[in-house]
Amino acid sequence: MDDKKVLVRLENISKNFNNVKVIKDVSLDIYKGEFLTLLGPSGCGKTTILRMISGLDDVTKGKVFIDGVDVTEVDATKREVNTIFQNLALFPKMTVKENVGFGLKMKKLDKNIIDKRVKEVIKLVKMEGYEDRFPSELSGGQQQRIAIARSIIMNPKVLLLDESLCSLDLKLKKSMQIELKRLQKKLGITFIYVTHAQDEALSMSDRIAVINNGKIEQLDTPENIYKNPKTVFVADFIGEANILDGKVVNVNDGVIKVSLFEGYVIEIETDEKYEKNEQIKLIIRPENIKISKKELINGIEGVVTETTYNGDSTKILVDVPLKEDIKVSTTDDDKYNSSTKVYIKFDSKLIVPLRK
Amino acid sequence: MKNRPINNLFIFLVFIFLYLPIIVLVVYSFNSSSMNILFENFTFKWYEEIFNNKELIESFLNTLMVAGISTVVSTILGTMAAYGLYKYNFPFKNLLNSLIYIPIVIPEIVLGISLLSIYTLMRLELGLHTIIISHIAFSIPFVIVSVRSALTRETITYEEAAKDLGASNFKIFKDIIIPIILPGIVSGATLAFTLSLDDVVISYFTAGPGSNTLPLYIYSMIKTGITPDVNALTTIMLLIVFIILTTIAIIQTRKIRKEAI
Known part of the structure; x- marks a missing residue:
């Protein structure tokens, strides 16, 4: 080649x-x-x-x-x-x-x-x-x-x-x-x-x-x-993905701030030019989301709705203040039973912003 | 699975109903009395008589020729038609597809009369050739139907695979299609042959003077009552059909067994 x-x-x-x-x-x-x-x-x-x-x-x-x-x-x-x-x-x-x-x-x-x-x-x-x-x-x-x-x-x-x-x-x-x-x-x-x-x-x-x-x-x-x-x-x-709706609230030289819901904003680096107030989609893979029972800095609080054990990883559905449950994939041994209170956090470097 | 004896009795009765007349016919063909009522003595007299009856032998040969030619021609034409209908798209294809069934379902007498009127219209002299043409005409749909059942969706991918490997249309037909549809062709040909062999109605309408087939001859024999020589003749025919069908069945089961291993 x-x-x-x-x-x-x-x-x-x-x-x-x-x-x-x-x-x-x-x-x-x-x-x-x-x-x-x-x-x-x-x-x-x-x-x-x-x-x-x-x-x-x-x-x-x-x-x-x-x-x-x-x-x-x-x-x-x-x-x-x-x-x-x-x-x-x-x-x-x-x-x-x-x-x-x-x-x-x-x-x-x-x-x-x-x-x-x-x-x-x-x-x-x-x-x-x-x-x-x-x-x-x-x-x-x-x-x-x-x-x-x-x-x-x-x-x-x-x-x-x-x-x-x-x-x-x-x-x-x-x-x-x-x-x-x-x-x-x-x-x-x-x-x-x-x-x-x-x-x-x-x-x-x-x-x-x-x-x-x-x-x-x-x-x-x-x-x-x-x-x-x-x-x-x-x-x-391709693969599993969380597709989230977001609104651009701030544009600043290669970095945009996106609001997912009232009071929750994340910073994403991107080469793409976005306008302020533009509605965009955010793609985040389940394995790029951190999950913990302890409070995480800048994390979102949620409740586990479903857990599926896959051998090499565990898939967890978390109910958060968003339209759809967030899919999280984790390899740690902590047990996440249904209705456990958890905190999740997105790895903002691995979030892909997309126009609709 | 209950009532086994009663089930068996029913099956027995069905077989009696189907085969008793044939058995009687065969038995009486060896009866020395010329009446089909009492069995007197065992004899081969009627068989001898048959083989000395020139008219009968001639009509038998006629029948073989008619059946032979019409089977070959209708099998070739029918196979080609089935393949064409399966492979190509053209206007009125669906209409043609349903028209195929008409000769199968139409009363024979109607087919016979219409063929006769066509021959008269065309000023075609009646004879063996008109019988052959008629037999080809009514056999083709049977061949088409039986060949077409062997042409499935799968056959299309076989063709495409062969094409992909560089096979010409002729090679595809010869090397791929024919082996796949061969069982259909054989059963179509068998059907055509047996239909032609015992056809009375259509042959009756389309036969000319001096062009007797065996079924027509037998038909004329029984106008004066069933004589033992008719019994003997039908016994022979029965034997021939039995031999042919058994041979085909044996060949086919052997083939299926070979492929199933």
């Missing part, structure tokens, strides 16, 4: 289905060797973007470039891009070997070469010994590996993964995630991964494009997406 060569470029693409705008003027550069995730709720258009890259759907407006070549009008069969489908779509009447070798057979390669490559790739995904089985005779994880093998045997420039891990159970999902990253590093193929699961996106991607309503809300590294969400949607969709 050092040279930052653009491999896939989407230029102002739009897509209409029966006059409904599904994708609205999306532009996106994907670098060579990168693991990019398109993340969004179902129906946001992320799969459609993927299908326009693979050529299975045509674009209504705009252009698609792969490796510098305009492929907007190029048929899916001719694009050097392969897809791993959501339901994997392994051909049911073909054995593992036939499935994996299918693409090369279509290229009319010599049978010996195909056999050799099939053997290599099956070894790469650790599925030796299953060559003559049918897909229905494999477990979910094994089917996954074969689907991956069937695609990477084509040496695609870009591998597109359409919610490919969704059907697996948690443990298998985790091991497949590691497997995918391993393969991606080894092969140096660019991965474009579509998912609605934010944990997958955060743990696997080099960059994440958060998509909502056919538009990219934010394109950034997982860390930035989590720490500095640019829109309320992103903050809400």
Whole structure:
């Protein structure tokens, strides 16, 4: 990724289905060797973007470039891009070997070469010994590996993964995630991964494009997406967040004072210019809130309404003089039972102010 | 699960009702008396008579030819139609989809008369070819319906996956679609064959002089009462159908078992 060569470029693409705008003027550069995730709720258009890259759907407006070549009008069969489908779509009447070798057979390669490559790739995904089985005779994880093998045997420039891990159970999902990253590093193929699961996106991607309503809300590294969400949607969709209403009461050279409720004001550093009396949103993650039974300086007094133990942390809902209960996540061992009186305090450096 | 004996009795009665006439028919085909009332002696006489009856043999061959050609043609056309209806969108597609069922539900006699009037209108001389065309016409919907049931939403992703891997439309159809819809094609073809084999009504309207099929011949035989040679003939037909169906059933169960392992 050092040279930052653009491999896939989407230029102002739009897509209409029966006059409904599904994708609205999306532009996106994907670098060579990168693991990019398109993340969004179902129906946001992320799969459609993927299908326009693979050529299975045509674009209504705009252009698609792969490796510098305009492929907007190029048929899916001719694009050097392969897809791993959501339901994997392994051909049911073909054995593992036939499935994996299918693409090369279509290229009319010599049978010996195909056999050799099939053997290599099956070894790469650790599925030796299953060559003559049918897909229905494999477990979910094994089917996954074969689907991956069937695609990477084509040496695609870009591998597109359409919610490919969704059907697996948690443990298998985790091991497949590691497997995918391993393969991606080894092969140096660019991965474009579509998912609605934010944990997958955060743990696997080099960059994440958060998509909502056919538009990219934010394109950034997982860390930035989590720490500095640019829109309320992103903050809400990625991880847990408290979204608070605030009113700017004082603006002073990179520092604003925001009133959350009568008599409670916090100072936030920001580069953004805000007007006095502007209504804004404040985003604060549950783990950036301090909670204590003892009084905290400049803290807010509240009452615990609910506690959920999560193993590595405890999630506590606190009723404060705000519209909604505040979500707090803590790792200390103090017991916070319901209706305990507590004090919470925001880490003002980690509060993200956003315009509505 | 209560009243088991009574349940069994009902099942027994149903089987008696279904199969007793057939058993009687088979038994009387070996009866030396030419009357279907008393069983006299065991004989193969009627079977011999059948094999010496040139007219009957000829009509039997006609039937095989009609059924063979109409099955092949209607299976090919029906499969193509089912695939086209599944894959492509075009105006009046829904209308066409419902029109397919009309030949299935329409009374045979209406179909027979309308086909006859078309042939007359076109000044087409009646003969075996008109029977074949008619049989193709009424078989196609059955093939379409049975093939279409094998084409599901999943099939679309298989096609897309194949396309993604560089397969041409022809290859997709040959290597991906055909294996998936093969059971549908086989059952459609079987249906078409058996329908053509025993069709009387439509053949009756569209047959010309000298173009007798076996069902038509049998029909003309029983105009003068059921004779033992008819019994013998139907026994043979029964045997043929039984053999064909058993073979198909065995092949299919073997295949299912193989895939289920």
